[in-house]
Amino acid sequence: MAGMGMLAACTSAQPNSGASGGTAACVANLQFPPNTPPERPGQIVSKVPNVPLAWTEYPKPYVTMPNPPGKGETVTTFQILFSSPPPPLESNPWWQQLNKRLGVTIQPTLADSPDYAAKLNTLAAGGSFPDITWINFNQNGQNNGAGFMKFVAQGAFNDLTPYLTGDGLKQFPNLQLLPPVTWRGSAFQGKIYGAPYPIQPVNGQLGMYRKDWAEKLKVDNPKNAEEVMRMFVAFAQEDPDGNGIKDTWGIDTLHPSIWNAMFRAPNQWRLNSDGSLTRDLETEEWKAALEFAHTMWTKGAFHPDALTLTLNQNMSLIESGKTGFFTQGGWGYFGSQPGTMTTLTKQNNPDANPAPWIPPGFDGGKPAIPLGTADYGFGAIPSTIKDEKKIIELLHIMEFIAAPFGSDEFNFIYYGIENDMFNWVNGAPVHVTNGNQNWSNGLNYLCGTTEINYFYANQPGEAQLMQQLQEQQIQASIADPTLGLYSPTWVAQSGNLIKLQTDAYNSMVVGNSPLTDLPKLISDWKSQGGDQARKEFQQSLDKCKP
Amino acid sequence: MAINAGAAPFWMERPSLTSRIVKAVALILIVTVMLFPFWYVLSVSLSSERDLLGANVALIPLHPNLGAYTTIFQGAVVTSALEVSIGVTAIGTLVCMLMTTTLAYGLSRTSQVPGTKFVLILVLGTLLFNAGIIPNYLTVRYLGLLNTYASLIVPGLISAFNLVVVRQFFMGIPEDLTDAAMIDGANPLQIFWHIILPLSKAVLAVVALFYGVALWSDYFGPLLYINNTAMWPIPLVLRLYVLQGQALSGAEQVGQPLPPAQTLQMAVVVIATLPILFVYPFLQRYFVQGVLSGAIKG
Numbered sequence: 126m127a128g129m130g131m132l133a134a135c136t137s138a139q140p141n142s143g144a145s146g147g148t149a150a151c152v153a154n155l156q157f158p159p160n161t162p163p164e165r166p167g168q169i170v171s172k173v174p175n176v177p178l179a180w181t182e183y184p185k186p187y188v189t190m191p192n193p194p195g196k197g198e199t200v201t202t203f204q205i206l207f208s209s210p211p212p213p214l215e216s217n218p219w220w221q222q223l224n225k226r227l228g229v230t231i232q233p234t235l236a237d238s239p240d241y242a243a244k245l246n247t248l249a250a251g252g253s254f255p256d257i258t259w260i261n262f263n264q265n266g267q268n269n270g271a272g273f274m275k276f277v278a279q280g281a282f283n284d285l286t287p288y289l290t291g292d293g294l295k296q297f298p299n300l301q302l303l304p305p306v307t308w309r310g311s312a313f314q315g316k317i318y319g320a321p322y323p324i325q326p327v328n329g330q331l332g333m334y335r336k337d338w339a340e341k342l343k344v345d346n347p348k349n350a351e352e353v354m355r356m357f358v359a360f361a362q363e364d365p366d367g368n369g370i371k372d373t374w375g376i377d378t379l380h381p382s383i384w385n386a387m388f389r390a391p392n393q394w395r396l397n398s399d400g401s402l403t404r405d406l407e408t409e410e411w412k413a414a415l416e417f418a419h420t421m422w423t424k425g426a427f428h429p430d431a432l433t434l435t436l437n438q439n440m441s442l443i444e445s446g447k448t449g450f451f452t453q454g455g456w457g458y459f460g461s462q463p464g465t466m467t468t469l470t471k472q473n474n475p476d477a478n479p480a481p482w483i484p485p486g487f488d489g490g491k492p493a494i495p496l497g498t499a500d501y502g503f504g505a506i507p508s509t510i511k512d513e514k515k516i517i518e519l520l521h522i523m524e525f526i527a528a529p530f531g532s533d534e535f536n537f538i539y540y541g542i543e544n545d546m547f548n549w550v551n552g553a554p555v556h557v558t559n560g561n562q563n564w565s566n567g568l569n570y571l572c573g574t575t576e577i578n579y580f581y582a583n584q585p586g587e588a589q590l591m592q593q594l595q596e597q598q599i600q601a602s603i604a605d606p607t608l609g610l611y612s613p614t615w616v617a618q619s620g621n622l623i624k625l626q627t628d629a630y631n632s633m634v635v636g637n638s639p640l641t642d643l644p645k646l647i648s649d650w651k652s653q654g655g656d657q658a659r660k661e662f663q664q665s666l667d668k669c670k671p
Numbered sequence: 672m673a674i675n676a677g678a679a680p681f682w683m684e685r686p687s688l689t690s691r692i693v694k695a696v697a698l699i700l701i702v703t704v705m706l707f708p709f710w711y712v713l714s715v716s717l718s719s720e721r722d723l724l725g726a727n728v729a730l731i732p733l734h735p736n737l738g739a740y741t742t743i744f745q746g747a748v749v750t751s752a753l754e755v756s757i758g759v760t761a762i763g764t765l766v767c768m769l770m771t772t773t774l775a776y777g778l779s780r781t782s783q784v785p786g787t788k789f790v791l792i793l794v795l796g797t798l799l800f801n802a803g804i805i806p807n808y809l810t811v812r813y814l815g816l817l818n819t820y821a822s823l824i825v826p827g828l829i830s831a832f833n834l835v836v837v838r839q840f841f842m843g844i845p846e847d848l849t850d851a852a853m854i855d856g857a858n859p860l861q862i863f864w865h866i867i868l869p870l871s872k873a874v875l876a877v878v879a880l881f882y883g884v885a886l887w888s889d890y891f892g893p894l895l896y897i898n899n900t901a902m903w904p905i906p907l908v909l910r911l912y913v914l915q916g917q918a919l920s921g922a923e924q925v926g927q928p929l930p931p932a933q934t935l936q937m938a939v940v941v942i943a944t945l946p947i948l949f950v951y952p953f954l955q956r957y958f959v960q961g962v963l964s965g966a967i968k969g
Contacts, residue, residue, distance in 0.1 A: 209912075210903065213899070213900075234899075247808055247894075247895050
């Protein structure tokens with residue numbers, strides 16, 4: 126591919142650029158220093174491992190990095206944009222302050238999320254990546270759909286394992302506080318290539334449903350698959366809003382992970398007792414979940430545009446009282462602060478009672494909820510940067526952005542400038558209603574800790590509830606046994622294989638293809654690289670046995 | 672039956688009432704089908720939240736309001752993108768027209784200018800072969816144009832198709848005219864400016880419209896070449912808001928509900944479409960003439 130000649134020379138003294146075909150390490154061998162957060166008032170540490178902190182009160186601000194980490198030069202970044210772009214530097218007081226606090230001039234390239242893959246591939250074609258490049262293998266839910274793993278495997282980015290594990294991590298105290306589960310989840314081929322953006326380990330699996338509808342139609346608290354179906358079909362067929370018009374649906378999009386969890390399908394792969402691997406679509410559980418979803422479709426529980434609805438459309442549907450279920454990553458859609466989906470749903474539908482929902486097991490037992498990677502991308506440093514001092518400086522910049530919850534740096538990154546962007550209300554920062562929040566759009570999305578600290582300003586009990594729900598989900602979760610393992614075929618083919626699986630799943634659920642096409646899907650998947658990937662993962666598993 | 676030599680041909684006869692009614696109905700149907708999407712977009716953009724939530728969007732909004740437009744223009748993003756698009760389109764069209772017409776004129780004087788055939792083959796080659804995204808990106812990068820407005824204009828400076836159209840038209844202008852001007856002492860530039868261009872208004876209007884529309888609606892070029900979000904033109908903003916439904920900013924009022932996302936999206940579509948729609952009527956009278964230029968000889 127033209128412009129891809131970016132393999133950097135490797136020296137043992139320098140950060141390893143991890144050139145193509147290099148040796149893979151084992152994620153289990155990655156060691157991290159203790160990350161116990163200092164005790165602060167209001168902090169609740171869960172007894173369940175890897176559950177994020179909850180806060181009943183906001184910490185008093187404290188400074189973690191008194192000196193700017195930068196040396197005055199320009200630092201280029203590549204970051205993703207989930208909302209509209211920020212104002213330019215000259216009319217953006219937050220950006221100006223960010224530069225001052227970091228001691229550098231940040232020159233970002235912001236890619237809006239639908240074009241993130243195209244833009245990153247363009248940068249790759251040009252042969253130069255910005256100094257800090259945010260890489261997310263799983264952008265837009267298509268694991269490696271954009272083929273980014275290839276860049277990393279071919280040595281486009283520095284192997285930062287020596288700096289971000291073990292004793293090396295101790296020189297970055299804020300990064301040291303990131304959970305090991307996030308570090309390991311973000312590892313590629315057993316190595317660390319950047320500072321990760323931590324998220325809760327089980328993410329995107331907590332539903333929000335219309336409890337008022339369920340109570341009215343006497344279908345609440347479903348205990349098994351049959352009752353779950355009854356509930357969502359009732360949302361669609363039994364006029365839950367009482368307006369006499371059949372204008373509601375149970376669910377927006379297909380949400381396969383929810384039904385897979387209910388039927389206890391494997392999380393991507395199953396590690397069998399004999400050490401072999403079985404892909405989820407080869408299992409009876411996955412098939413049962415597929416049949417369940419198909420039946421739900423035929424009974425009209427799903428929105429007719431389920432295959433094409435965007436996240437914002439899904440949000441509009443539940444806010445306007447047209448659907449009875451919603452889920453997305455993170456936990457910000459709960460809570461009664463202004464602008465959340467809970468608030469907007471209640472605003473538009475005064476009788477609404479949106480409540481959290483975790484699916485039951487299909488037989489009344491526990492579900493098997495997929496445990497995620499606990500990360501959403503990482504900030505990588507291109508291998509064209511060889512100067513160790515520069516690398517450490519860039520890591521300190523990322524350390525600033527990863528400042529712990531409630532610190533002065535955290536408040537600046539996520540709440541902005543006092544009075545202009547937020548005010549203190551009862552000891553907690555609350556955004557002001559003047560639209561200045563856009564000053565930090567995209568610029569503050571890199572490796573921050575906002576999603577692993579449950580806090581709802583002035584809403585007692587809400588943070589604890591979210592933490593308890595995460596505990597329940599983690600306790601009912603199953604891990605992907607191939608996480609962090611090395612398979613060159615999976616690097617090259619996973620985008621296509623996942624697309625093949627997703628397209629076939631969608632087609633069978635909505636009836637465009639018969640369910641009897643499943644054996645063909647399995648056969649195609651195996652022949653198009655799935656079997657080879659399985660073999661390589663198994664070899665990698667054998668090498669990385671504890 | 673003998674032919675009545677004095678009768679008018681049938682196509683000059685006054686059409687019957689039935690055929691006039693049929694034609695009128697057909698035209699009304701076609702116009703309705705063409706106009707309906709535009710009207711619907713406009714109607715949604717002016718609809719209120721209760722109309723949308725109640726699925727009561729009518730062709731004439733029941734409770735019209737300009738909330739979506741005021742929200743959009745309160746934020747700087749759409750306004751800034753409009754300014755960029757207008758600037759790039761206006762300047763780009765002028766520059767493209769300058770380059771295209773001058774090259775076309777040179778290539779039309781085959782007997783006077785040596786090497787016209789070779790240059791023409793080079794230009795026509797670009798119609799057949801395209802280097803692709805990555806070589807184009809690398810070329811723009813090596814020219815130092817990345818993240819500049821020039822990157823939105825220079826790669827498409829001369830369209831081979833437009834060049835051929837203009838050249839063909841110039842070749843239809845009698846050489847006697849230019850010869851006479853030369854005898855009177857005019858130099859080639861004066862001939863080009865005072866004789867060729869005034870006679871070519873129709874084709875120039877059409878080609879300018881082609882360039883203008885292409886520059887206005889170019890989305891992929893800005894996506895590849897522009898890193899600074901402050902330089903985003905309207906197509907990128909359109910994609911962000913309409914296709915992906917991203918929330919608007921600048922006018923985000925935390926705690927105060929925005930107009931429904933659909934009205935905002937449709938309002939952005941209207942704002943992005945209006946400038947081109949506004950220009951077209953002024954060029955319409957040249958359009959048919961220009962498109963047919965060279966099609967009918969004599």
